[in-house]
Amino acid sequence: xxxxxxxxxxxxxxxxxxxxxxxxxxxxxxxxxxxxxxxxxxxxxxxxxxxxxxxxxxxxxxxxxxxxxxxxxxxxxxxxxxxxxxxxxxxxxxxxxxxxxxxxxxxxxxxxxxxxxxxxxxxxxxxxxxxxxxxxxxxxxxxxxxxxxxxxxxxxxxxxxxxxxxxxxxxxxxxxxxxxxxxxxxxxxxxxxxxxxxxxxxxxxxxxxxxxxxxxxxxxxxxxxxxxxxxxxxxxxxxxxxxxxxxxxxxxxxxxxxxxxxxxx
Amino acid sequence: xxxxxxxxxxxxxxxxxxxxxxxxxxxxxxxxxxxxxxxxxxxxxxxxxxxxxxxxxxxxxxxxxxxxxxxxxxxxxxxxxxxxxxxxxxxxxxxxxxxxxxxxxxxxxxxxxxxxxxxxxxxxxxxxxxxxxxxxxxxxxxxxxxxxxxxxxxxxxxxxxxxxxxxxxxxxxxxxxxxxxxxxxxxxxxxxxxxxxxxxxxxxxxxxxxxxxxxxxxxxxxxxxxxxxxxxxxxxxxxxxxxxxxxxxxxxxxxxxxxxxxxxxxxxxxxxxxxxxxxxxxxxxxxxxxxxxxxxxxxxxxxxxxxxxxxxxxxxxxxxxxxxxxxxxxxxxxxxxxxxxxxxxxxxxxxxxxxxxxxxxxxxxxxxxxxxxxxxxxxxxxxxxxxxxxxxxxxxxxxxxxxxxxxxxxxxxxxxxxxxxxxxxxxxxxxxxxxxxxxxxxxxxxxxxxxxxxxxxxxxxxxxxxxxxxxxxxxxxxxxxxxxxxxxxxxxxxxxxxxxxxxxxxxxxxxxxxxxxxxxxxxxxxxxxxxxxxxxxxxxxxxxxxxxxxxxxxxxxxxxxxxxxxxxxxxxxxxxxxxxxxxxxxxxxxxxxxxxxxxxxxxxxxxxxxxxxxxxxxxxxxxxxxxxxxxxxxxxxxxxxxxxxxxxxxxxxxxxxxxxxxxxxxxxxxxxxxxxxxxxxxxxxxxxxxxxxxxxxxxxxxxxxxxxxx
Numbered sequence: 001x002x003x004x005x006x007x008x009x010x011x012x013x014x015x016x017x018x019x020x021x022x023x024x025x026x027x028x029x030x031x032x033x034x035x036x037x038x039x040x041x042x043x044x045x046x047x048x049x050x051x052x053x054x055x056x057x058x059x060x061x062x063x064x065x066x067x068x069x070x071x072x073x074x075x076x077x078x079x080x081x082x083x084x085x086x087x088x089x090x091x092x093x094x095x096x097x098x099x100x101x102x103x104x105x106x107x108x109x110x111x112x113x114x115x116x117x118x119x120x121x122x123x124x125x126x127x128x129x130x131x132x133x134x135x136x137x138x139x140x141x142x143x144x145x146x147x148x149x150x151x152x153x154x155x156x157x158x159x160x161x162x163x164x165x166x167x168x169x170x171x172x173x174x175x176x177x178x179x180x181x182x183x184x185x186x187x188x189x190x191x192x193x194x195x196x197x198x199x200x201x202x203x204x205x206x207x208x209x210x211x212x213x214x215x216x217x218x219x220x221x222x223x224x225x226x227x228x229x230x231x232x233x234x235x236x237x238x239x240x241x242x243x244x245x246x247x248x249x250x251x252x253x254x255x256x257x258x259x260x261x262x263x264x265x
Numbered sequence: 266x267x268x269x270x271x272x273x274x275x276x277x278x279x280x281x282x283x284x285x286x287x288x289x290x291x292x293x294x295x296x297x298x299x300x301x302x303x304x305x306x307x308x309x310x311x312x313x314x315x316x317x318x319x320x321x322x323x324x325x326x327x328x329x330x331x332x333x334x335x336x337x338x339x340x341x342x343x344x345x346x347x348x349x350x351x352x353x354x355x356x357x358x359x360x361x362x363x364x365x366x367x368x369x370x371x372x373x374x375x376x377x378x379x380x381x382x383x384x385x386x387x388x389x390x391x392x393x394x395x396x397x398x399x400x401x402x403x404x405x406x407x408x409x410x411x412x413x414x415x416x417x418x419x420x421x422x423x424x425x426x427x428x429x430x431x432x433x434x435x436x437x438x439x440x441x442x443x444x445x446x447x448x449x450x451x452x453x454x455x456x457x458x459x460x461x462x463x464x465x466x467x468x469x470x471x472x473x474x475x476x477x478x479x480x481x482x483x484x485x486x487x488x489x490x491x492x493x494x495x496x497x498x499x500x501x502x503x504x505x506x507x508x509x510x511x512x513x514x515x516x517x518x519x520x521x522x523x524x525x526x527x528x529x530x531x532x533x534x535x536x537x538x539x540x541x542x543x544x545x546x547x548x549x550x551x552x553x554x555x556x557x558x559x560x561x562x563x564x565x566x567x568x569x570x571x572x573x574x575x576x577x578x579x580x581x582x583x584x585x586x587x588x589x590x591x592x593x594x595x596x597x598x599x600x601x602x603x604x605x606x607x608x609x610x611x612x613x614x615x616x617x618x619x620x621x622x623x624x625x626x627x628x629x630x631x632x633x634x635x636x637x638x639x640x641x642x643x644x645x646x647x648x649x650x651x652x653x654x655x656x657x658x659x660x661x662x663x664x665x666x667x668x669x670x671x672x673x674x675x676x677x678x679x680x681x682x683x684x685x686x687x688x689x690x691x692x693x694x695x696x697x698x699x700x701x702x703x704x705x706x707x708x709x710x711x712x713x714x715x716x717x718x719x720x721x722x723x724x725x726x727x728x729x730x731x732x733x734x735x736x737x738x739x740x741x742x743x744x745x746x747x748x749x750x751x752x753x754x755x756x757x758x759x760x761x762x763x764x765x766x767x768x769x770x771x772x773x774x775x776x777x778x779x780x781x782x783x784x785x786x787x788x789x790x791x792x793x794x795x796x797x798x799x800x801x802x803x804x805x806x807x808x809x810x811x812x813x814x815x816x817x818x819x820x821x822x823x824x825x826x827x828x829x830x831x832x833x834x835x836x837x838x839x840x841x842x843x844x845x846x847x848x849x850x851x852x853x854x855x856x857x858x859x860x861x862x863x864x865x866x867x868x869x870x871x872x873x874x875x876x877x878x879x880x881x882x883x884x885x886x887x888x889x890x891x892x893x894x895x896x897x898x899x900x901x902x903x904x905x906x907x908x909x910x911x912x913x914x915x916x917x918x919x920x921x922x923x924x925x926x927x928x929x930x931x932x933x934x935x936x937x938x939x940x941x942x943x944x945x946x947x948x949x950x951x952x953x954x955x956x957x958x959x960x961x962x963x964x965x966x967x968x969x970x971x972x973x974x975x
Contacts, residue, residue: 035291036507036545036546037291037292037293037507037521037525037526037546038525038526038643039525039526039527039545039546040524040525040526040527040641041525041633041641041642041643043525043643043646088736090722091644091645091721091722093721099537101495101496101539104537116537127642128642128643128644128721130643130646203287203288203290203582203583203584204288204583204584208582208625210653211782213649213735214649215647215648215649216288216290216648216649217290217291217648218290218291218294228502228541228544229541229544230544231502231503231504231505231544231547232504232505232547233505233512234505234510235505235507235510237288237290242649242736
């Protein structure tokens with residue numbers, strides 16, 4: 001576990017330390033996890049963000065929007081994310097309607113329920129979406145809420161999902177395969193360890209060698225909600241290998257799950 | 266802006282406190298670092314430095330009629346336009362020592378005015394337009410809601426009030442318009458427009474920077490846009506700052522130097538409400554202003570290629586040390602001040618011995634297509650660009666064409682592939698790194714396109730970004746592009762003969778990309794896997810080998826063909842790569858067509874040869890058999906003719922090719938081939954190039970340069 005998350009855990013709920021986790025692989029032909037730095041441009045994260053993983057699992061469980069942030073809060077949940085196929089993207093032009101104020105029309109504007117929509121008769125503008133091609137991630141997840149955890153296990157075992165799971169955008173349908181429940185064991189405590197999952201908040205400790213590629217990106221990790229909507233409470237920087245191979249890192253105490261070395265956050 | 270030496274001196278002890286305490290992990294944190302360095306370097310301007318944009322109009326410095334000053338006398342009872350000799354409007358020159366005085370703060374909005382009273386007009390504006398902008402210093406800026414608000418709270422607020430008051434007077438406005446038109450005498454110009462005020466009856470006319478109220482209003486206006494752009498009233502709220510991670514007041518409608526994020530696009534905002542923009546893009550006021558200040562450095566690290574704008578922003582992996590930050594400043598300063606056309610990648614390579622020590626340098630790279638101010642498309646992007654890949658590719662390419670046995674024989678027989686001193690891709694070049702980092706490297710080998718209308722999936726851009734970040738390019742894409750280029754040139758009347766040098770260039774590129782250390786080729790198709798492997802050509806030293814003849818005493822042409830095939834993984838017989846047999850068949854057929862075509866051209870003086878008769882675009886699986894039969898038929902005809910005429914040699918003409926072709930083309934039968942057409946055609950074209958250049962090495966100075974130029 002990274003230093004940061006340990007601190008957070010001890011602050012919030014020092015008693016909980018996960019012993020078991022559920023392990024699944026989520027994959028699909030396409031994926032798009034919009035990077036928050038852009039709205040004019042539609043670039044995607046390479047690593048499925050932790051908040052998206054939480055949303056996906058909430059969808060499996062049938063929890064409504066904005067209803068699952070406590071379940072996945074720091075110290076209440078642990079998630080490791082590992083790309084299992086090489087990370088590749090391509091540009092997908094998409095025809096879209098403008099959402100600028102001038103282009104929005106009110107539907108039933110005087111009624112009790114009113115909604116603003118772009119006029120479907122308007123001319124489309126073509127925008128470029130960067131999409132992931134054949135993305136696949138192995139996800140290990142542990143929850144402090146044992147009842148929800150049990151429910152999640154049963155749902156995954158039954159191969160069911162309440163809402164349709166997707167990889168980012170709803171049109172990029174996802175397929176989930178459940179590997180089972182595993183004990184979380186202590187990982188190797190060597191100075192330098194080879195880790196299969198992505199490495200959260202460890203940019204300065206990654207061992208860079210010339211024939212391993214290593215990318216970094218920062219994405220939202222935890223969220224909270226207030227009267228007006230939701231906000232991100234913490235971001236996580238993932239170091240990842242775009243070739244879906246392990247990375248070596250110093251000063252990290254990883255865990256072992258199903259014969260793999262992973263780092264939870 | 267401080268020189269790197271001055272910068273180092275000024276911040277020797279304090280830079281550490283100013284730098285971010287974490288690594289660059291996103292475009293925003295990179296922009297923040299640039300903005301921080303820039304603000305420190307321009308801090309000479311005092312409290313307002315972080316808000317000014319002194320470089321925006323940098324290219325106007327010292328050009329004629331580049332500064333238009335509206336002069337107002339506020340020293341009397343009533344505000345009025347200047348009545349001295351210089352008059353109400355002064356058209357002069359924007360100079361270095363006036364940069365600080367006009368205190369310009371640009372606001373890149375389509376119909377908006379700049380934050381400062383000083384406003385930058387568009388390129389080559391006509392007198393009519395400039396007159397309007399001049400009037401707007403009073404009618405728009407002085408009356409701006411936020412400017413007015415700032416004025417009310419300022420002790421010198423009366424200055425702004427007076428300007429606003431004057432703007433109500435039609436006669437004054439007419440006088441300004443008339444004076445601007447008169448001074449410009451009908452000419453268009455590119456200029457900054459500003460005001461000067463006289464507040465003391467005995468004093469001089471003062472520049473905006475000489476009265477704090479102008480600066481205070483400018484700052485207020487700039488900050489207001491962080492929360493009120495595009496009809497938002499107050500898009501701000503308590504959240505986690507995306508740059509520093511601190512929980513603070515964040516703002517929702519800030520700009521970034523690359524315009525990736527604009528308030529207009531509501532799609533991403535909760536409930537399509539711009540007031541909630543800060544929730545998806547939470548950035549603190551301070552970080553937002555700092556990010557905006559990255560503009561100058563970001564712009565300096567851009568170049569244009571294929572109709573797109575490429576951002577190539579260097580940074581250091583991990584948390585930056587003070588010493589690396591000084592080096593980064595030097596790199597950015599040089600990029601800003603030197604006009605040498607170098608890409609940041611080349612600049613870093615030039616400085617590799619003096620800058621950054623052991624630090625891992627990375628580049629944020631993106632190719633952006635700006636459609637309009639608010640519409641951008643990003644065609645390729647990575648935070649993980651590295652010098653290693655382009656540099657290694659450039660070096661490897663040069664080595665291949667300068668030293669490998671595929672391009673150099675060092676003996677009496679030609680090498681498999683031709684070279685040409687005028688072709689950078691065939692002679693090697695010191696400019697190869699420039700070619701690789703600008704994408705010109707691929708422009709020379711890929712299908713040509715209209716740069717005015719770049720495409721989201723332009724493979725040249727894709728290839729460029731891939732190489733910069735070490736991502737593999739698909740072999741399918743390369744072959745498709747190569748073949749399209751070959752076919753265009755073979756059908757183009759302006760290109761004389763077969764485009765051998767183009768094909769040889771493409772082949773050299775393909776080999777360089779396949780280098781093990783780079784591993785820049787990929788394919789999902791097992792049939793194409795051998796193409797992704799590095800060829801094993803010998804390295805030629807300058808001395809000719811003592812024994813060019815094959816061990817069995819055969820002809821040098823046969824030995825050459827043998828080793829070229831063996832050393833080219835895509836052609837070599839390989840049990841695990843059965844498709845190599847088909848590819849080799851296409852190559853050998855091309856080689857025979859080339860050999861015989863050459864013979865027809867030079868010995869028979871025929872204007873139409875087999876090479877013309879069987880152009881690359883005519884080659885398909887179903888035609889292979891027929892082309893083979895006809896080519897071998899022709900070979901036999903010429904053999905009979907020559908032998909009748911008294912020449913004596915064993916077997917047929919080009920026996921070394923014919924023999925191998927016969928054994929390859931039958932197993933498997935071409936009717937059963939399943940190699941895709943681009944693959945077939947490229948290796949056929951490679952064969953033609955090989956065959957046309959397969960002859961005793963005649964005097965190397967007698968290079969035929971009538972063939973097509975780049």
